[in-house]
Amino acid sequence: MRTAIKILVAIICVSTAFYSCKDKKKEQPKEDGYVVTGTVKGLDNSYAKITDYQLFNKDKINVIDSVPIVNGKFKFTGEIAFPDMVTLELGEYKTQFFLENSNIKISVDVSNVKNVSEKITPEVIGSKGHSQYAAVEKKSLEVFNDKKYDVFKEVRQMFAKAKKEGSDELLQEALKKQKSLQSLSQDRNERYKKSKFDFVKANPSSAVAPYVLGVQYTEGRMSREQLKEYYELFTGDARKATFFKTFITKIYKDNFENVGVGNTAPDFTLQTVQGDELTLSKVEGKYILVDFWASWCVPCRNSFPHLKELRKQYKNKGFTIVGVGTADEKEKWKKAIKEDNTLWNHVYDSSENHAYGPVAESYGVPHLPTTLLVDSNRKIILRNPSKQELDNKLKELFAD
Numbered sequence: 001m002r003t004a005i006k007i008l009v010a011i012i013c014v015s016t017a018f019y020s021c022k023d024k025k026k027e028q029p030k031e032d033g034y035v036v037t038g039t040v041k042g043l044d045n046s047y048a049k050i051t052d053y054q055l056f057n058k059d060k061i062n063v064i065d066s067v068p069i070v071n072g073k074f075k076f077t078g079e080i081a082f083p084d085m086v087t088l089e090l091g092e093y094k095t096q097f098f099l100e101n102s103n104i105k106i107s108v109d110v111s112n113v114k115n116v117s118e119k120i121t122p123e124v125i126g127s128k129g130h131s132q133y134a135a136v137e138k139k140s141l142e143v144f145n146d147k148k149y150d151v152f153k154e155v156r157q158m159f160a161k162a163k164k165e166g167s168d169e170l171l172q173e174a175l176k177k178q179k180s181l182q183s184l185s186q187d188r189n190e191r192y193k194k195s196k197f198d199f200v201k202a203n204p205s206s207a208v209a210p211y212v213l214g215v216q217y218t219e220g221r222m223s224r225e226q227l228k229e230y231y232e233l234f235t236g237d238a239r240k241a242t243f244f245k246t247f248i249t250k251i252y253k254d255n256f257e258n259v260g261v262g263n264t265a266p267d268f269t270l271q272t273v274q275g276d277e278l279t280l281s282k283v284e285g286k287y288i289l290v291d292f293w294a295s296w297c298v299p300c301r302n303s304f305p306h307l308k309e310l311r312k313q314y315k316n317k318g319f320t321i322v323g324v325g326t327a328d329e330k331e332k333w334k335k336a337i338k339e340d341n342t343l344w345n346h347v348y349d350s351s352e353n354h355a356y357g358p359v360a361e362s363y364g365v366p367h368l369p370t371t372l373l374v375d376s377n378r379k380i381i382l383r384n385p386s387k388q389e390l391d392n393k394l395k396e397l398f399a400d
Contacts, residue, residue: 033079036104038088040072042111046091048074052242053085053096055215061087064099082240083129083207088122095120098129098208133208140195140212149188151181193221197230205236210244217248218366219255219384227255254364255383265290265378268359270324270347273337278322278347281378286318287397289390292349292360292370294328295336300369304340306387310394311344317398324349326360327368 038048050064064086065076074090083100093110104126113120124130155178162170193216200209216222217230231252238244259265269279280290291307293300311321321344325333330348337346349357356365363370373382373393382393 032101033077034099034101034104036076036099036106038074038106038108040069040074040090041107041109042113043069043091043093044072045069047089048076049089050076050099051087051089053087055243055247082237084241085129085133085207085211085243092116093120095122097122097124098127098133100127100129102126102128129206129208132206133211136196136199136208136212140192143188143191143195146188149184151184152188155181200230200233204233205238207237207241209238210234210241210248213248214243215247217251219251219370220367224255224261227252250364251366254366259363259372259380259383261380261383263380265372265374265380266359266362267378268362270349270359273334273346273348278345280322283320283322283345285320286376287314287320287381287394288374288376289319289321290324290363290372290374291321292324292326292363292365292368294325294368295332296328297368301336301340303369303387304342307344308342310390314394314398319394319398320344322347324359326357326365327351327354329354 046069047066048069049066052062052064054061064080065078067074067076069090079101080099083098085096086099088095088097088106090108090110093108093113093116095108097106104124107123108120110120155174158170158174158177162174196212196214196216199212203209213230217227219227222230231248234244254260257263265280267279267281269277272278280288289307295301307321311319323342323344323346325346326349330350333348349359351357363372370384371390372380373385373390374380382389385393
């Protein structure tokens with residue numbers, strides 16, 4: 001009898017221990033995976049989806065997980081091979097966070113969001129990567145709060161007033177003021193970039209690093225030497241990050257392997273403003289400046305007076321310009337050509353929704369304006385040169 005009681009007690013103890021462990025396991029994240037629990041205010045019943053973060057490759061988005069939102073709550077469970085920034089879709093709303101194998105809690109409030117395209121900042125607990133990224137971004141943005149930069153608020157107000165009153169005189173005053181602050185603006189930008197560069201150099205293997213660098217990794221914001229340096233700097237999880245594999249790698253390859261200096265520029269045939277066809281390889285000239293621009297791009301159109309000077313100086317020596325309108329509406333593009341009286345060749349790179357056209361895509365255009373100086377064989381001599389670099393190169397090429 002005593003033996004039977006001992007066995008029964010043992011069974012009860014084992015059973016209790018088993019169910020206690022089972023209940024505890026439900027509360028804990030998968031040992032090698034993630035558990036993401038979330039609440040969303042303002043969206044009771046819909047769907048929640050985790051996708052990879054694609055800044056520019058919208059047609060290549062990969063869905064990682066999808067679950068229903070019930071009474072404003074959702075829960076993801078799974079496992080990822082490496083930490084990475086992901087996009088969290090909540091119905092039509094989108095935000096980002098760092099997904100890693102841990103227990104993560106997310107809170108989002110969309111109750112007062114008027115437009116689904118508005119930036120939504122989630123509250124994220126339990127993701128080390130997200131906390132680190134948020135801290136670095138906050139530190140970088142603190143630069144803009146320095147009181148010595150308050151003068152830029154005044155300039156913005158001057159532009160706003162000029163626009164509201166439709167005053168060209170006020171606009172010119174604002175432009176003059178803005179020009180006088182160029183060195184201060186450069187100082188602010190350099191401080192902002194340095195905070196990001198310092199983090200990347202100190203954490204080259206971190207999955208967070210490519211996202212901290214972000215769109216600073218472009219031709220207009222980094223020299224060719226820097227593009228090469230930072231691409232080769234990344235190691236480990238940083239190279240696995242979606243942003244590194246897509247955006248950063250594309251920028252690097254466009255500059256050093258595909259359409260960089262020394263490569264052959266892709267040939268193209270596009271319609272001119274007169275309705276004829278123009279093929280780049282058939283354009284006459286010893287040296288051709290291919291200029292990607294749009295009617296809405298202020299820096300593009302501000303560059304035209306200088307291009308007119310260069311064209312006047314070197315046209316008879318074999319210099320010509322081919323303007324490629326892209327990410328633009330055709331009628332607005334035509335109107336801008338007439339208004340600016342730019343008499344060189346213009347072709348239209350057709351696209352939808354202000355996206356880059358196929359030719360701009362093939363050239364890896366990162367921003368507007370983007371310019372390339374090529375020779376008669378379409379060999380690229382300069383890619384996105386500064387005003388001074390272009391002047392010096394043309395002076396060298398057309399030296400008597």
